[in-house]
Amino acid sequence: MQKTTQVYGIRAIIEAVNSKEEIDKVFLQKGLKGDLMKELEGLLRQNNINLVYVPVEKLNRLTKNNHQGAVANISPITFHNLEELVERANKKSTPPLFLLLDQLSDVRNFGAIIRTAECTGVDGIIIQKKGAAPVTSDTIKTSAGAAFKVPIAKVDHIKDALFFLQASGIKIVSATEKTNDSIYDISFKEPIAIIMGAEDQGISPSILKASDYCAKLPLLGEIKSLNVSVACAVFLYEAVRQRMSN
Structure with missing residues (x-):
């Protein structure tokens, strides 16, 4: 309820x-x-x-x-404990797949991302307590109810969550245009956490520096950026594609 x-x-x-x-x-x-x-x-x-x-x-x-x-x-939902989410994901037969949102602020983008995360089997979404988009009725509506199905964890700082995931054997992939590496050069078959950044500023420099990989999407038109929820969907489905190829 x-x-x-x-x-x-x-x-x-x-x-x-x-x-x-x-x-x-x-x-x-x-x-x-x-x-x-x-x-x-x-x-x-x-x-x-x-x-x-x-x-x-x-x-x-x-x-x-x-x-x-x-x-x-x-919040209309109950948030989960990050450590418990990682422990649960590590017990599954498939490699863990997490999603971190670094200061994402738009509730509808958040809802769309949650919906895609549910469809792609993400083990958990991690957001920061301060500065992140809240889970509102608009978030719930845009997620088509997926906000009640995908575990979401709140942490004091995204960087702390990043370090904890790395210590748990999970590699960090930051989605950013500030790299020469393509999304198609990255292996998503291992335990992975994908980071998506804020709509206006992207991922913070300290987070990029601490990441294991940085990857960008090829943009062939004149507009040099995608909506963050669309870019997130591409990253998640690339993970799905690679894992299904096994």
Whole structure:
């Protein structure tokens, strides 16, 4: 069953945090003071929950209820533990296939990627707690319900997840135009995690540097980039093609 996607009111959000709800983001009214607000801010930072300060007009648009200067978006899905996902994938007869999203921000792109990931047998999607696109009703709709089927893990930092995957015997392939290596030069038959970057900036330089492989798609027209969800689909289906050729 899909959970509620919004909690409003300072005390209600404090209770939600203490109850370990999956909170994607909290909107707080700019300039609002008070002991209770200070307690909420401290609790959000302590739990590394993404928060943003906005004008009261923004909060009024988010809900018609008495928000008291605070509105929280609650994820409609339950997130998974990365270590457990890797352990489960390593027990399968097929090589693990993971997908990491480095600061992807558009919820519809996220939903489309989740749908393709489900269709290609991805063992898990890994996103960062802060800065990543949240799982919203639009994400669920665009994914055609796949968001309830593909395990998604949230981590503090994508780079930490990268290092953990490498230590678990999983090679990292970054999808980037900043390389001379083609996607068709990479072997996807071994345990692999594919990284896709943000829509506007791509994969961060530190992530590219730490990757085992970087690969690009051939672009033969005048436009020199693909939508990230389309590029992701090409990478995933190249993995499927190579693995089916066995």
